[in-house]
Amino acid sequence: MSQKLAVDGGRKAITLDQTEANKWPPLGEEEFAAVKRVMQMPDFYEEAYILEEEFKNYIGSKYALAHNNGTAAIHAALFALGIGPGDEVITPSYTYWATCMPVLTWGGIPVFAEVNPETCNIDPEDIKRRITSKTKAIIVVHLWGLPCEMDEIMEVAKRYNIKVIEDAAHAHGAEYKGKKVGSIGDIGCFSFQASKLMVGIEGGMLVTNNQGYYERAMALGHYRRLKSLPPESIYQKYHATCFGFKYRIHPLAAAIARVQLKHLDERNKKRNKNIEYLDAKLETLPGIRTFKTPSYMKRVYYQHEIILEEEKFKVSKEKFVEALRAEGADVSGERYPLQHQQPIYKEMNIPIEPLPITERIRDKILSLPTFPQANIDLLDQYAEAFKKITTTYLKN
Numbered sequence: 001m002s003q004k005l006a007v008d009g010g011r012k013a014i015t016l017d018q019t020e021a022n023k024w025p026p027l028g029e030e031e032f033a034a035v036k037r038v039m040q041m042p043d044f045y046e047e048a049y050i051l052e053e054e055f056k057n058y059i060g061s062k063y064a065l066a067h068n069n070g071t072a073a074i075h076a077a078l079f080a081l082g083i084g085p086g087d088e089v090i091t092p093s094y095t096y097w098a099t100c101m102p103v104l105t106w107g108g109i110p111v112f113a114e115v116n117p118e119t120c121n122i123d124p125e126d127i128k129r130r131i132t133s134k135t136k137a138i139i140v141v142h143l144w145g146l147p148c149e150m151d152e153i154m155e156v157a158k159r160y161n162i163k164v165i166e167d168a169a170h171a172h173g174a175e176y177k178g179k180k181v182g183s184i185g186d187i188g189c190f191s192f193q194a195s196k197l198m199v200g201i202e203g204g205m206l207v208t209n210n211q212g213y214y215e216r217a218m219a220l221g222h223y224r225r226l227k228s229l230p231p232e233s234i235y236q237k238y239h240a241t242c243f244g245f246k247y248r249i250h251p252l253a254a255a256i257a258r259v260q261l262k263h264l265d266e267r268n269k270k271r272n273k274n275i276e277y278l279d280a281k282l283e284t285l286p287g288i289r290t291f292k293t294p295s296y297m298k299r300v301y302y303q304h305e306i307i308l309e310e311e312k313f314k315v316s317k318e319k320f321v322e323a324l325r326a327e328g329a330d331v332s333g334e335r336y337p338l339q340h341q342q343p344i345y346k347e348m349n350i351p352i353e354p355l356p357i358t359e360r361i362r363d364k365i366l367s368l369p370t371f372p373q374a375n376i377d378l379l380d381q382y383a384e385a386f387k388k389i390t391t392t393y394l395k396n
């Protein structure tokens with residue numbers, strides 16, 4: 001006998017307060033002190049250089065260049081790789097717009113590839129199918145913090161002489177075969193926007209092992225710093241103009257990000273522990289699928305997504321979500337609209353094909369809180385809410 005659902009007038013499964021449990025970003029005395037310290041520095045721009053040193057050591061890259069946001073870092077990465085008019089760049093459609101829109105700004109053509117429905121990350125097999133003589137780069141996204149299959153992607157890229165940008169905006173601290181994501185492709189890009197795993201409130205970082213890419217990225221948007229390049233650098237002479245963008249990070253954002261970097265691993269650990277605890281319960285329920293992390297990856301959770309096999313239930317996904325919300329669960333459907341369905345690409349005459357695998361899987365996604373500060377009692381209540389609803393709505 002299943003319990004009466006809250007949506008039908010029954011008692012709510014989730015009664016604990018969730019404000020503290022899901023509060024993000026964590027900003028406190030340490031960040032306030034750092035901001036105050038930097039405001040009093042004789043040259044506050046120095047703070048960005050210290051953040052770069054610390055971040056590149058953490059990621060394991062030779063070079064790091066701080067940006068005012070992750071979008072700027074991706075824009076600069078494309079410039080560094082020399083992406084220009086008519087160049088094709090393969091990217092997933094299931095991502096935030098900043099992964100692919102900067103391609104258009106250089107006259108490039110985003111070519112959308114399917115995801116693997118088991119991971120929601122770009123499918124290396126589909127990348128291969130979309131390579132043409134015009135393909136210059138691939139942008140992969142470690143979606144929600146789960147690393148992409150980097151060995152396969154790098155192997156394809158090498159075979160066809162294509163460059164790889166890792167959009168690691170969701171994946172600070174995630175690892176693939178012992179390497180931090182962002183350090184595996186030709187260039188890695190991170191965001192420190194306020195919802196991310198480490199924040200500057202705004203901010204971004206470009207990392208690379210290639211000195212040429214580093215200098216070229218600097219030439220795009222960091223005029224004053226070009227003076228500090230070695231005299232043999234072809235970019236030094238542009239220090240009075242750069243190439244027309246102003247992309248340096250705000251020093252106070254750098255101050256906040258430095259504090260956040262110190263706590264990144266411990267905070268990721270707490271999120272992972274909470275999400276993995278709840279997912280272990282949810283995956284025992286019929287019609288619910290969670291994302292599995294292969295043994296050779298260490299994932300993080302920018303977002304906490306699961307898959308609802310709608311066909312197994314008597315109600316639609318909308319009704320399912322409504323019932324969960326009535327139980328007190330802070331859940332929603334997927335929040336990213338698919339890029340290949342957006343009007344801008346059509347209006348700019350980008351050839352667009354349907355992506356049936358991506359479209360199908362996106363529709364099944366349910367988004368849950370990441371529980372950065374939650375305790376077990378709240379997680380148990382979430383598990384109870386899901387159990388009530390799946391039991392009631394499961395088809396016979």
Ligand SMILES: Cc1ncc(COP(=O)(O)O)c(C=O)c1O
Pocket residue numbers: 069070071072095096098099141167169170190191192193203204
């Ligand atoms: C996948 C992805 N790429 C890039 C970005 C851009 O970062 P920012 O917001 O710092 O410009 C974001 C930010 O939300 C993102 O989610």
